[in-house]
Amino acid sequence: MVRPKRAAMRQPLTFAVPKGRILDEALPLMARAGVVPEAGFHDKGDRRLAFPCEDEDFRLIRVRAFDVATFVAHGAAQAGIVGADVIEEFDYSDLYAPVDLGIGKCRLSVAEPAAGAASIDGASHIRVATKYPALTRRHFEARGVQAECVKLNGAMEIAPALGLAGRIVDLVESGRTLVDNGLVETATIMEVTARLIVNRAALKTDPRVAALVERFRELAA
């Protein structure tokens, strides 16, 4: 097939995907939408961060989940896949989440030691260890509680036992990690699935972004 000249000359769309959990489920879906990275993407020895795709209109970047949202919100990437937890945490105004992909199901929950969190909480505020300070603060604010957040980047389950915080807010899939660390889930903040996200300006100005949204919509339906 002869490509129109303009298509060959224009910049590829940058599609951001998170490392880890969601990626394995996302790749087959992306393939059906026509986003297939070259073989090097699956090679652990390949240290590149950006990969061309079989369709020259796309380029894939693999970054941390929180950075997927940041790249897309700033328009450095035009589209991406990320969990609803990350979208809500940032609440970026220039980010659209038009398609619920129904993959990467889990929930964002509050958990505390089986014996309760009282020993660490103050009278008027509570202390929470989390990767999601904004969501956590909003959740407790809505209940009239001021939450002091300790930002951790992983392994929050250990924080209550060591007296760093009374409770934690984290993603829960099976609940196994919580049980193993002597914690119980006390509230669900939100149910989480992965979403297709796109940059607001890119959606409005580049017809390829709208076409991509349309393809994912059909797949998710």
Added chain:
Amino acid sequence: MTDPTADLLPIGLEDRLPAAARALTRARRAALDAMDAHGYDRVIPPLVEFEKSLATRMSGVATRRMFRFVDPASLRTLALRSDMTVQVGRIAATSLASAPRPLRLCYAGEVATIASDQLDPARQRLQLGAELIGSDSAAAAGEVVALAVEALIAAGATGVSVDFTLPDLVDTLAAKALPLDADRVEAVRRELDAKDAGALKDAGGETYLPLLYAAGPFEDAVAKLAEIDAGGALASRIEGLRQIAARVGGAARLTLDPTERHGFEYQSWFGFTLYAEGVRGTLGRGGTYRIGGSDEPATGFTLYIDPLIDTLGKAPAGDLLYLPPEHDPAAAARLRAIGWRTRAALGDNENPAALGCTHTLDGNAPAPL
């Protein structure tokens, strides 16, 4: 030893050095000229006003984001302007209240906010715009959109794209056509704005889902919207949109996103956002609204052209004529009159090329260096 932090500028504030300043000045003048040419008279409101007067015309615009301080003279709170639209609204409602309508005004000036945006660190921006006061009809909106596109192209933008929206769409539909409990309206609006189909269903706005798909290139999207149009509640709005699109014609790429509400907190039936090729964010927006206080209908737009300067690149400095010591001042004046820029020698032994000059005055005529 000097302290390297002593001359730091606060975050979000920057100097425009000659090349960027030249580009910005040129773009600003061209955009103002375009508005002036269409009969919009320029007004120059002050930098600082009483907070209360700004606030009453800023419904939906947070005064919390303004620099505020106490006026030693009146002991009232003053605010540094963060949006000139409200000042033009005040002028229309006070000094020019008795001027014949429709009243066409334009403005350009610096605005500041105390806190930067999540995505844009700038706390000072150049705002340009025009307001057509006394009408919010489709004809007025057509004129304003066409003028906004023309001003933006004059400022140097290419590949301009305009996204239309219907800011009060949810309120209009929730009243009758697609009934919605009052306490759900806000959540439905929020999820429509975020284009989050999953969350929209959860918020109880399932009947609003088709609206998400009525977005895209104008002709397709407006046809889809017309199909959805429950009970003809939107008929006049759709007709208005078509009229505006016809007025803009081929000057810009047109898209429609009826549920877009971002930045349209105080617009009424019609709003639009301006984009240009190579510029990441929006370059401006506008729409129909009612002036706070007087409740007079109006249509207008605002441009923030700073991001454009970064993509335009450095404006070429152009030719610069060196005037050696003992040159003929009359010859230099004649050359300036026909458009030459000159830079005069202050002493002997200067290097004209190092001073940025491209030519030197040789007798009565410029000679290339």
